[in-house]
């Protein structure tokens with residue numbers, strides 16, 4: 001039994017979960033302001049009709065709208081600055097992030113820059129580490145079940161001038177309201193289903209293995225991993241299966257709470273430079289390095305990895321902690337294979353000559369996550385993990 005150590009619990013977001021909850025966006029928006037800036041991507045929420053639906057609900061509730069649709073995957077700090085300027089020119093008093101992790105994360109940062117001023121990069125660690133005093137209210141409406149951005153304060157942003165991709169999070173960047181409606185996730189294509197589902201899986205397992213793990217996130221992490229292990233292959237094959245989409249939406253939200261309470265570890269540090277340099281899909285990058293990463297730190301966290309194996313279907317008769325911990329790595333591979341994302345860094349187009357640089361970038365930009373990883377990892381360990389993932 002684990003000893004329970006000191007912890008803190010702060011999650012100031014109103015979570016509204018369930019099929020049909022999108023219809024409540026007008027009610028919440030009306031209570032937060034008169035004009036909403038909807039931050040979204042270039043095409044998918046238009047193609048599916050979701051953007052029009054949200055605008056119609058808002059108008060019906062007397063909330064005016066403006067649309068900023070310039071968000072691309074791995075969003076740029078320069079785009080956030082442009083969005084904040086647009087929000088102020090349009091006199092918007094609330095921001096709605098509609099789409100995958102990129103639009104919602106961008107919405108959080110646009111809300112900060114629009115209200116608190118300066119430039120987006122001022123607020124990141126390498127950009128100066130400015131702490132926002134305030135932000136416009138944000139409503140998050142995720143259309144993927146992966147990032148957990150609906151239940152965490154984090155926003156990930158890339159600076160193309162420095163090729164750095166950094167996650168930042170403050171008390172002011174929690175969404176005010178998050179509307180998690182599994183119905184809007186039915187249109188998510190199979191590859192994005194797999195990649196975002198595995199992102200949520202890694203949030204859960206990394207929070208569970210984090211040396212700062214705590215009781216609430218432990219419970220939610222095990223729940224999220226178990227649900228993803230069962231339902232991700234089902235949603236991958238049949239996107240319209242609402243039972244699977246609902247389970248995955250909750251798993252993503254639960255894993256987001258785990259990120260907030262305990263946080264990710266070095267697998268996320270390693271992934272960010274990969275997607276910053278190669279514009280890879282975040283979830284795919286995590287799958288490329290995840291199994292090797294957990295195998296590498298396995299000697300330092302055998303009991304916890306054994307528990308992961310148990311909730312992912314290891315035989316009940318197996319009680320040997322060492323064998324179970326080894327099995328957890330095989331079971332992660334099995335899950336990834338079942339959704340065709342058991343890939344290598346080579347598959348992502350990473351050059352072998354870059355592995356040292358990627359390890360250095362991971363340590364420099366996201367070293368804080370390495371510190372809470374079991375095993376006291378150094379840059380050479382990260383490089384070794386990258387080599388094992390090639």
Ligand SMILES: [Fe+2]
Pocket residue numbers: 147199203268282
């Ligand atoms: Fe992630």
